[in-house]
Amino acid sequence: MNEEVLKSGLTKKSLLVLLYSALLIAPMDMFLSLYVGASYLSTPVFGMVASPALFVTLITFTEIARYYGKPLTKQEIFIIYNLLGVSMTAVYFMGFVYQGYFRVCPIVRKITDPLTGRTLYELLPYWYSPPESSFHARMFFDPGWVPVVLLGLGFFVCYMLYEVGLGLLLSYAFVEVEKLPFPTASVDVNTIVVLSERELTRTRIFSLSTIVSIVWSIITFGTPSVRGGTLGIRSGPLTFIDLTPWLNKYIQGPVFGVTLELFPYTFSWIWLDPAPVISMFIASYAIWFFGNIFALKMPWKVFKEFQQEYRPGMTVELLMWRSWLWIWASFILGAGLGVATVALIRSRKYLISSLKSLAKIKRVSVTGYPPLWLIILAWIGGGIGAVILIQMTLPNFPLWASIVFTFILPFINATVRARGRGEVGIGVSLPYMKESMILASGYEGFDVWLSHIYYWGWGMGDRAASYVYISKIAKLTQTKPLDYFKGLLIILPITWVVSFIATSLFWRMAPIPSEVFGLSTKRWPQQVLEQVFRMLNYKKIYKLNLIGAGFIIFAIISAVKAIVPIPYLDVMGLLAGLSIPPYYSNALLIGYIIGNRIIRKHVGEDWWRNYRYTILAGFSAGYGIVAVIIGAITLIARSLWYTQTLY
Numbered sequence: 001m002n003e004e005v006l007k008s009g010l011t012k013k014s015l016l017v018l019l020y021s022a023l024l025i026a027p028m029d030m031f032l033s034l035y036v037g038a039s040y041l042s043t044p045v046f047g048m049v050a051s052p053a054l055f056v057t058l059i060t061f062t063e064i065a066r067y068y069g070k071p072l073t074k075q076e077i078f079i080i081y082n083l084l085g086v087s088m089t090a091v092y093f094m095g096f097v098y099q100g101y102f103r104v105c106p107i108v109r110k111i112t113d114p115l116t117g118r119t120l121y122e123l124l125p126y127w128y129s130p131p132e133s134s135f136h137a138r139m140f141f142d143p144g145w146v147p148v149v150l151l152g153l154g155f156f157v158c159y160m161l162y163e164v165g166l167g168l169l170l171s172y173a174f175v176e177v178e179k180l181p182f183p184t185a186s187v188d189v190n191t192i193v194v195l196s197e198r199e200l201t202r203t204r205i206f207s208l209s210t211i212v213s214i215v216w217s218i219i220t221f222g223t224p225s226v227r228g229g230t231l232g233i234r235s236g237p238l239t240f241i242d243l244t245p246w247l248n249k250y251i252q253g254p255v256f257g258v259t260l261e262l263f264p265y266t267f268s269w270i271w272l273d274p275a276p277v278i279s280m281f282i283a284s285y286a287i288w289f290f291g292n293i294f295a296l297k298m299p300w301k302v303f304k305e306f307q308q309e310y311r312p313g314m315t316v317e318l319l320m321w322r323s324w325l326w327i328w329a330s331f332i333l334g335a336g337l338g339v340a341t342v343a344l345i346r347s348r349k350y351l352i353s354s355l356k357s358l359a360k361i362k363r364v365s366v367t368g369y370p371p372l373w374l375i376i377l378a379w380i381g382g383g384i385g386a387v388i389l390i391q392m393t394l395p396n397f398p399l400w401a402s403i404v405f406t407f408i409l410p411f412i413n414a415t416v417r418a419r420g421r422g423e424v425g426i427g428v429s430l431p432y433m434k435e436s437m438i439l440a441s442g443y444e445g446f447d448v449w450l451s452h453i454y455y456w457g458w459g460m461g462d463r464a465a466s467y468v469y470i471s472k473i474a475k476l477t478q479t480k481p482l483d484y485f486k487g488l489l490i491i492l493p494i495t496w497v498v499s500f501i502a503t504s505l506f507w508r509m510a511p512i513p514s515e516v517f518g519l520s521t522k523r524w525p526q527q528v529l530e531q532v533f534r535m536l537n538y539k540k541i542y543k544l545n546l547i548g549a550g551f552i553i554f555a556i557i558s559a560v561k562a563i564v565p566i567p568y569l570d571v572m573g574l575l576a577g578l579s580i581p582p583y584y585s586n587a588l589l590i591g592y593i594i595g596n597r598i599i600r601k602h603v604g605e606d607w608w609r610n611y612r613y614t615i616l617a618g619f620s621a622g623y624g625i626v627a628v629i630i631g632a633i634t635l636i637a638r639s640l641w642y643t644q645t646l647y
Helices: 012-035 052-067 074-087 092-104 106-110 132-137 143-177 185-197 200-231 263-270 275-297 301-309 316-346 348-359 372-393 399-423 433-441 462-476 481-509 520-536 544-563 571-577 582-603 605-646
Strands: 240-242 257-259
Touching (some): 012 481, 052 605, 074 185, 074 462, 074 481, 092 132, 092 481, 092 520, 132 143, 143 399, 143 462, 185 462, 200 605, 257 582, 263 582, 263 605, 275 571, 275 582, 301 316, 316 399, 316 571, 399 462
Antiparallel strands (some): 240 257
């Protein structure tokens, strides 16, 4: 696509909507997460589609703009669509409060570090958690908070620059040079096009799909969630039937259930080829069904911890968590590395040609990307800054580990994740990267577990991969890709300010955690306990033989698939399926059969190709509208309840 047709979406109108989200939605979502334990507004559906608040905000502002005769362009909607999630995320300073809570948590005072014999409380570094007096002061202007806040924001800036630079580099490689299809991008593009152009047939399909989704969402999780949130009858949504305890009475180990959500049954419509769906189905059952059965029956040392902890009555969440922890985390890590290694070998010519093409860029207007020197400066400069901060806080930590796990492994992770989304629509991340870094380094100090390596998830390459996906959407909507990155650099400092103000206000209202912020009193101690457990047992969790097995198996599969065209086998689908429970893979397969084998024949090939993404966009919007309404009702009801009870 020529640069002449690309238009700017970063305007006063789009920035105004982002500012509205940062000032109003973000504080409310923060309050909900503390109060009822769920971020109703900012949590994406299944991690695959946009957050619920996005659709409500988009629909509201597009209608307002249209009413005043200045409708939003699809370029402006692109900016709002992809940056609204950033603007409503104001959790940074609440994270600092959690770090401070570590200093006063009773659990930390009672657990002893086996290496030094001292309590974890005594080993807490000053740059992670301030003195008790600073925490009880409930304000960030106390001197004890200065190193905590400055170090956290310093890591954040370095990792942000790293991810943006790497994201731009891979965007050019996969979007401009390889031109990967990115099948799920059409869902996002259809949403943007429907809201901006209002083509009659597409708008009707979108509206009808939204209504169906609203009705179904209310039935499955809307009414139970509101009732439970206000009266305390039920705390979770009625969206899933857990059959694992029942099945484990007869067969020990397998994970199984039935999801009642609409989206898993329709998400597979993005693929016309059944290979990704079948591959995910096979991998999911190989791990979570038959793999668990195998692990419980084999008297091998590698399965010992899982066999000791297993109980037939385990819920699906508990069984998946413990089997993931003791077995599959290591295997999936190796599998991801195996696929990444083969993918990098196969795509080396693309990366080389991409670097050569980037070197020829003289100015932004040529392709919509900044000059190569600026991309390299952000990527390498941000990484070097992160390495320096790691060595400052952990002077005895091996320098080679900082370099390898700051530059090499995140690059591999970003490449695999971006290619996965580009080929089959699902990107798979390498699991437990921070833990793997610590294990490989041989460093045994307690402070490394509290360090800001991959702070808030930045620096692992996941965001760089998402930037590649966003750049593809930009091209499909005729938007300048660089506009997104400009908007990101504008909105992030605003979210810091909003986070500081909102957190400070909530903290001055009442201590955190406290009964005023109900779920924090339950979730924060549990979170500390889980974190400490991983810190003290990491050598048992990561098993080199399982990592090696995953690497060998998936490297061989990837290499063979590259040479032999095996039907119904997709490597990225297999890798994605390792992280998908059977009840979700069942829904994907059932949905694929219904959509591509029944509905497709009924409506015709052309209609299905043109409008199936519009249906998916409508289903996502319906879920989002119900989720936002639930969040608002729960917030109001809980606020009134505590007003009457406490005051």
